[in-house]
Amino acid sequence: MSHLTDCLAFTFTQEGGYQHLPGDSGNWTGGRVGVGVLVGTNMGISAPVLAHWRQGGVITAADMENLSRDEATAIAGALFGNPLRIEDLPPGPDLMTFELAWGSGLRFGAQTLQNAVGAPADGFIGPTTVAAAQAADAGAVIIAMDAAVRRYDQSLQAWAEFGDGWTARSDRRVAAARVRAGVAAAVA
Numbered sequence: 001m002s003h004l005t006d007c008l009a010f011t012f013t014q015e016g017g018y019q020h021l022p023g024d025s026g027n028w029t030g031g032r033v034g035v036g037v038l039v040g041t042n043m044g045i046s047a048p049v050l051a052h053w054r055q056g057g058v059i060t061a062a063d064m065e066n067l068s069r070d071e072a073t074a075i076a077g078a079l080f081g082n083p084l085r086i087e088d089l090p091p092g093p094d095l096m097t098f099e100l101a102w103g104s105g106l107r108f109g110a111q112t113l114q115n116a117v118g119a120p121a122d123g124f125i126g127p128t129t130v131a132a133a134q135a136a137d138a139g140a141v142i143i144a145m146d147a148a149v150r151r152y153d154q155s156l157q158a159w160a161e162f163g164d165g166w167t168a169r170s171d172r173r174v175a176a177a178r179v180r181a182g183v184a185a186a187v188a
Helices: 003-015 047-053 061-065 069-084 093-104 106-117 127-135 138-155 159-181
Strands: none
Touching: 003 069, 003 093, 003 159, 047 061, 047 069, 069 093, 069 106, 093 106, 093 138, 093 159, 106 127, 106 138, 138 159
């Protein structure tokens, strides 16, 4: 299996299927609550991402609801996996990077990895970042990335509404990343 396939197995399970939440900015074609049309998300594909993928065409709630797994996988590879160089990252940090980019944007995922491995945090994963990630301790990278995303999530206005769910997902993401990296669970 590829790194992308492994990451998507986790991400698609966490995201589930179609949902239509007015308070979630990713459900709106404009990328902000109340901006554009409320069409929902599916498998974690946001309304703006689907509109971009379909080259700016008008998308509807029916388009989102009927999004196929094959199209979602193609979107994930082209718009997330390839720019993140997910196949070149070590197991564990690959999942953390993919998930953070999936939820908060490519730049956030890339910069969070770069900060964790001591690479220049320019938001673009190139050979320097890949080499630093491969040389770093995977367990330490996972913990550093998790701490950064938790701080970020808690700073968001939507924390009051979605914080419990984001925390639970962070817990599951860290556990899965540690398994991918072959890192034993931390002892409490």
